Amino acid sequence: MKMRPTVNALLRRWHRMLGLSRQSPPSWYRDRLREELRERRTAETPWQKLSETSDVFFSISRARYDGFPIRKLPPFASRHLLLYTYMLAKYTSRWKFYRTAAILCNIHDYDIVREVVNPSKDHKLDEVASRYQIDPVEFKRVGRQLRRVWPLLP
Template sequence: MRPTINTLLRPWHRMLGLSRQSPPSWYRDRLREELRERRTAETRWQKLSEASDVFFSISRARYDGVPIRKLPPFAASRHLLLYAYMLAKYTLRWKFYRTAAMLCNAHHHHMVREVVNPSKDHKLDDVASRYQIDPVEFKRVGRQLRRVWPLLP
């Protein structure tokens, strides 16, 4: 990564504070999945979203010390929208889960660090389980929050 991108992404990944995954092959598997989804995207919006997922997978792997691939050299004309979209998308998801945990009165809401897409109830169940939050309440709060929370696909 070029220093300007690295300077931006390193503190952002630190803020997200996502758990390192094990085994290291998880990162490659995730990237393959994202590349597959990017190839099947049809609309410009879908392509942007899937490309942001690819960039996120690469930058997260690099941040976690598993450099599976390099990000393309930053060119503002080609990548500015993509990086802006990626930062907004994953930051909004991260904040969604922390807010949902806080609204559920979880004592450790500040420890919730997730970026999976909260648009499906089973994802809410998974997150509630990981953080020992009442899944019924978390799902109820998550559903209400989804109605007003600005989430990007």
């Protein structure tokens, strides 16, 4: 039984749910992949390698979903199950973090907030607030409180 079409269908549905903005110029995708590959090469611990490899897989799958196939994902195998599970959990958690922060900031159109950047740094909260015209002071305050209880994966 071939698993690849099932994995591709799952990833397409997941990317559709995330609803991230298509980036411009198209070279953005290749630049992100290069950056993630550099970070993967410098990872030292097994946990760091898992996290950085999930970022590489995410970069590839996002580019493919957005119509800029820069590379193919490795063929699905049971050895990748943990990696895919980690990637889905990591980026879904980040996406939900920003949605929840927007709700807690009483943003009426909270569902337009679609982000997966790592919210563990305050400057990322500022960037997201700026993109969605959210009060940065309030968004940062809420984000800091939320980080105390939110299960963020590195």
